[in-house]
Amino acid sequence: MRVFLIAGEPSGDALGRALMAGLKELVPDVAFEGVGGPLMQGEGMTSLFPMDELSVMGLAEIVPKYPALKRRLTQTIEAVLAAKPDVLITIDSPDFCLRVARAVKARSALRVVHYVAPTVWAWRPKRAERMAGVVDQVLALFPFEPPFLERAGVRCDFVGHPVVTEPQATEAEAAGFRLAHGLGDAPLLLMLPGSRRGEVTRLAPVMGPALARLSAARPELRAVLPAARPVAGLVQEVTAQWPVKPLILDPREIAADNVAAEKRAAFRAADAALAASGTVSLELAAAETPMVIAYDTHWLTRAIMARMLLTDTVTLVNLVADSRTIPEFLGKDCRPAPIAAALAKVLDAPGGQRAAMRLCMDRLGRHAAPPGLRAARAVLDGMARNG
Structure with missing residues (x-):
């Protein structure tokens, strides 16, 4: 099984690492490609380029870096299409990740999973409708999110929040x-x-x-x-x-x-x-x-x-x-x-x-299986149901 993952922020890198560990537990021969930080690289990914090139926030910061970001966008799209993975998993960073997903969908039938649901419950609910046709499945951090995405025709699985696995001081x-x-x-x-x-x-x-x-x-x-x-x-x-x-x-x-x-x-x-x-x-x-x-x-x-x-x-x-x-x-x-x-x-x-x-x-899943493993199970179930 070949999986292409894209993360653009440290929080996404942490989610990606846990998901990769879960997939390795369930599918021993899984192989990873894509863009990730040190945590995902530690799980066996060679990043296409340094993840921190995508960690840009705010209009003032994005404008001067737009040409470089545009080149990385094109490079990533072509890398996904050349890799022909079994699934593309984009993690948060919607401005970059969903642009990749949209371009890949326009040129292939590749299954796309997006990890971290957009905050359509708080504002801009139309974003859920715009994801339909671009994203096949969303992995949600919060239990109240799936209905918002499913009403728009996108499968959404609540997989738990990583905060429940973080160690606490005694x-x-x-x-x-x-x-x-x-x-x-x-x-x-x-x-x-x-x-x-x-x-x-x-x-x-x-x-x-x-x-x-x-x-x-x-x-x-x-x-x-x-x-x-x-x-x-x-x-x-x-x-x-x-x-x-x-x-x-x-x-x-x-x-x-x-x-x-x-x-x-x-x-x-x-x-x-x-x-x-x-x-x-x-x-x-x-x-x-x-x-x-x-x-x-x-x-x-x-x-x-x-x-x-x-x-x-x-x-x-x-x-x-x-x-x-x-x-x-x-x-x-x-x-x-x-x-x-x-x-x-x-x-x-x-x-x-x-x-x-x-x-x-x-x-948020404190007494359930770890979110990374739940996310891996949801990805595999989505792939199985999709044939």
Whole structure:
């Protein structure tokens, strides 16, 4: 069996690795080709070109790199057609991956599977209809996604979210973290302003004052901020202006093999978190760390999204658990005073969120087979049904 896979982001590389491992467990003679990062390469793929050439976000970043991206697009399409694999699996990165899929479908009958469903449940539902005829099967991370795709005529299998397989720190590791950083038994707030420059730039001027307000009422409060490597320097700059300076976990200053463990320990040690909207809410739920979500965008993006958004919450824990226990402050509501007040309530009564977080993890597949193996089974079942 020959499989051509394409991933364009580190998160896709991780999904691809797990899927490849699952396929190897079920089909011992499987062979892989395509585009992937170090994790997929570790499972036996030789990448057509460096995956990070596709890890470009935002119009300002894409425009100067468009000619190179266009060449890689053409190169990838021709490589898929020349390889004649049994299946093409594209992983997230829809701007690149679905262009490849569309071109391949126009010139062949190759089966195409796309891993990670588009967020048609939140906005732009017509995207599901546009996938029909281009993608034969979608592998979804969330249990509420299949109906949206299937209504458009695309098979969609919920295969579980990778967050359920991530290791969690123990109580002993959390205690060790507090001891190592001199935190004692002080109430600890986790600050998570995002992993992109735009997020940090917009959220830091809100999170800093929110922390200051909370700290004024609770002088014993301490804060820790695990910085993402791409924005570690920026985090150091912006937090220098904060009235209350958090303990910053800078990955540039921590041994590479200890960065993930230090972050896990911080999550477990924290009493509550103030986080940007995104998948980090699932990481917090897995660690059972109560949270408040804050997020803002450019005013024009905010205005457009307000008209297009189809849900009353963007927090994934709320959506998966079908609850609204996680407070969120978005757009014009993303202000220090109400955020600080919500954090105070969470610190005083943290247990209210934990039932929703546990239900969320259960629904994402915590007690089921690993997502990579479930994804592999779904791919093979789709191929068998397709003859």
